[in-house]
Amino acid sequence: MNTPAEIPRKPAISIEKAQKARRKFLRSVGLAGGVIGLSLLGYIPLVNARNTKLRPPGALNEADFLSSCIKCGQCVQVCPVQAIKLGDLDDGFGIGVPYIESRDQACDFSCDAVQCILACPTGALTYKKPAFMNVREGALLAAAPILKAKEKDAENTLNLKERTGIARLARPESCLAVQGKGFKGQARGAAFKGTMRYMDVDRWKPIPVRDHPYDLPLCDLCVRECPVKNAIELRPLTGSDGVARMTPVVLEPCVGCGVCEMICPVEPAAIVIDAQATWKGEQA
Amino acid sequence: MSRFADLFMGMLGAAPKKPEKVTDQVQKIMFLKYEDKDRYIKEKLHAREHHAISHKWRNRRWAVLIATNLLFVFSFWLDIQILEGALTASRFVGFHLIDLNSALQVMLAHKHIIVNLVIGTFTVFLLWVLLGGRTFCSWVCPYHLLAEWTEALHLKLVEKKIVTDHEFHRGTRTVFWLLFALLAIVTGYTVFETLSPTGILSRALIYGPGLALGWVGLLLLFETFYSRRAWCRYVCPIGLTYGAVGAISPLQITYHVEHCFHEGDCRKVCLVPHVLDVTVKGRASEEQMGLGPDCTRCGLCVDICPSGALRYEVKGLSKLL
Numbered sequence: 001m002n003t004p005a006e007i008p009r010k011p012a013i014s015i016e017k018a019q020k021a022r023r024k025f026l027r028s029v030g031l032a033g034g035v036i037g038l039s040l041l042g043y044i045p046l047v048n049a050r051n052t053k054l055r056p057p058g059a060l061n062e063a064d065f066l067s068s069c070i071k072c073g074q075c076v077q078v079c080p081v082q083a084i085k086l087g088d089l090d091d092g093f094g095i096g097v098p099y100i101e102s103r104d105q106a107c108d109f110s111c112d113a114v115q116c117i118l119a120c121p122t123g124a125l126t127y128k129k130p131a132f133m134n135v136r137e138g139a140l141l142a143a144a145p146i147l148k149a150k151e152k153d154a155e156n157t158l159n160l161k162e163r164t165g166i167a168r169l170a171r172p173e174s175c176l177a178v179q180g181k182g183f184k185g186q187a188r189g190a191a192f193k194g195t196m197r198y199m200d201v202d203r204w205k206p207i208p209v210r211d212h213p214y215d216l217p218l219c220d221l222c223v224r225e226c227p228v229k230n231a232i233e234l235r236p237l238t239g240s241d242g243v244a245r246m247t248p249v250v251l252e253p254c255v256g257c258g259v260c261e262m263i264c265p266v267e268p269a270a271i272v273i274d275a276q277a278t279w280k281g282e283q284a
Numbered sequence: 285m286s287r288f289a290d291l292f293m294g295m296l297g298a299a300p301k302k303p304e305k306v307t308d309q310v311q312k313i314m315f316l317k318y319e320d321k322d323r324y325i326k327e328k329l330h331a332r333e334h335h336a337i338s339h340k341w342r343n344r345r346w347a348v349l350i351a352t353n354l355l356f357v358f359s360f361w362l363d364i365q366i367l368e369g370a371l372t373a374s375r376f377v378g379f380h381l382i383d384l385n386s387a388l389q390v391m392l393a394h395k396h397i398i399v400n401l402v403i404g405t406f407t408v409f410l411l412w413v414l415l416g417g418r419t420f421c422s423w424v425c426p427y428h429l430l431a432e433w434t435e436a437l438h439l440k441l442v443e444k445k446i447v448t449d450h451e452f453h454r455g456t457r458t459v460f461w462l463l464f465a466l467l468a469i470v471t472g473y474t475v476f477e478t479l480s481p482t483g484i485l486s487r488a489l490i491y492g493p494g495l496a497l498g499w500v501g502l503l504l505l506f507e508t509f510y511s512r513r514a515w516c517r518y519v520c521p522i523g524l525t526y527g528a529v530g531a532i533s534p535l536q537i538t539y540h541v542e543h544c545f546h547e548g549d550c551r552k553v554c555l556v557p558h559v560l561d562v563t564v565k566g567r568a569s570e571e572q573m574g575l576g577p578d579c580t581r582c583g584l585c586v587d588i589c590p591s592g593a594l595r596y597e598v599k600g601l602s603k604l605l
């Protein structure tokens with residue numbers, strides 16, 4: 001550019017053109033406002049978070065989890081029992097973020113190694129939280145959970161530091177053990193689609209729960225099928241009617257996997273998982 | 285400003301400018317073209333007549349787009365594990381691949397970066413630096429395909445005067461890019477991902493449909509009846525991110541002014557017609573020019589151009605051969 005650039009004189013813009021430009025500008029502002037406004041609707045499910053969701057094992061604390069999950073579903077793909085689902089639009093910022101609906105299909109650790117954590121590319125699911133992220137009180141497990149299915153293996157623990165939630169006997173009055181009743185048949189009926197690994201059937205392949213009927217003098221399904229050692233036990237219940245009765249008691253090693261909720265044969269389940277809840281000492 | 289900077293500003297929303305200087309060759313070409321008007325018109329008509337309408341690039345592109353998305357779907361459904369995950373992040377035979385814009389959103393929202401994220405982002409970064417422009421958009425993005433069909437419908441409706449097209453300022457996309465980045469930093473959530481039709485469609489294909497498809501439907505309706513290709517043109521930050529990354533790519537669509545009749549067929553089909561501004565009479569400054577980084581490399585203009593003035597080329601390679 002060796003010749004001084006000539007400053008072109010601005011042609012007088014016709015009124016019509018100016019109006020058009022103005023309308024286009026206002027439209028653009030409207031578009032920006034509209035789209036941003038819509039995107040912030042994502043807050044609604046957070047503000048009235050009535051139902052906290054159960055996240056896959058190794059999930060960071062909820063806010064960190066929502067921000068770090070890249071919504072790829074790789075955790076969904078590796079899960080052998082397909083316990084993991086992805087959130088929808090009504091989950092706001094939780095859209096595309098994984099959760100588990102235990103009653104339909106719990107995580108029974110069929111993968112042996114918490115593979116969803118292994119698959120996660122962003123550290124939203126992690127074996128070891130970075131130091132600066134806080135561990136909520138009672139979330140930390142006292143010891144690495146022993147996986148009953150691997151009890152005889154050299155490495156029999158799960159690489160899991162924190163629990164995802166905790167089981168609670170929510171409806172003791174409907175618990176069969178508390179009533180002193182047994183259970184016979186398919187735990188969740190013939191139509192139930194959930195699957196689970198049964199060591200005595202096949203260590204590597206989970207089968208439908210309906211293909212594994214029970215015949216128990218006293219129901220102890222939650223204790224029997226709990227994949228974690230010493231996470232739950234039946235304790236005698238002192239009653240005055242002379243019937244042998246028991247009550248399930250959830251213990252510290254409970255990781256909140258949800259198998260007890262899935263297998264519980266009464267409707268609605270007597271035992272449920274409080275998602276993201278922490279250990280507060282033994283609850284009667 | 286250099287031409288590169290001009291093109292980049294054009295992608296951000298600046299209006300295309302007339303060239304300050306036109307090379308002697310171009311002046312000569314233009315002079316020769318118009319010296320004999322009758323001959324020029326004859327050539328033009330001749331070229332038109334002999335131009336077999338082809339959809340070569342469009343078909344190839346659709347095939348690649350569909351194949352890529354199906355590879356995701358089948359990897360999960362048939363458990364063949366070639367391309368696991370979704371478009372936001374995946375693993376291709378074990379290699380991490382992470383969408384640049386999604387990674388950016390996560391990094392800004394979470395403010396913590398882990399190694400896998402960096403590795404995956406880097407592989408994708410390299411890939412699109414090589415392929416260039418917004419290749420991701422037209423060759424991979426599933427929303428692109430739907431929007432392409434919707435756009436065709438929109439154009440039909442416009443032609444029949446049933447709807448009119450409402451344009452927005454192209455700079456809104458840049459504003460959106462900044463706003464979404466800011467929202468991620470301030471709120472700590474990946475706000476954009478709640479609305480991204482790219483992510484929603486990719487997940488719907490792989491993991492099954494949901495309510496979120498309703499949002500995609502609304503977008504498509506908006507584009508059919510109100511504004512042509514609105515999401516990609518004025519909103520989607522993914523396109524801008526890839527455009528910026530692909531700006532330095534060697535692969536591009538080049539324009540050869542000598543063959544051009546300046547009728548603008550190409551500008552009518554293009555999703556980002558401002559990159560084709562060089563094809564307007566008097567706008568080309570050199571004989572051969574690469575189109576700007578906003579070009580999605582879709583090849584619609586290559587297919588439609590009757591005179592072969594637009595071509596896929598690798599920068600510098602034509603000189604070597």
Ligand code: SF4
Pocket residue numbers: 068069070071072073074075076096097098119120121122123124125
């Ligand atoms: S693998 Fe990680 S990033 Fe991907 S959906 Fe699961 S939790 Fe989110």
Ligand code: SF4
Pocket residue numbers: 166167222225226227228231232250253254255256257258259260261273
């Ligand atoms: S008690 Fe229930 S939730 Fe806890 S580990 Fe056992 S099965 Fe899982």
Ligand code: SF4
Pocket residue numbers: 418420421422425426427428481482515516517520521522523524
């Ligand atoms: S602009 Fe966005 S939605 Fe449009 S094709 Fe590109 S990535 Fe897809």
Ligand code: SF4
Pocket residue numbers: 537550553554555556557559560575578579580581582583584585586
């Ligand atoms: S310039 Fe051509 S290749 Fe680039 S986006 Fe437009 S029509 Fe597609």
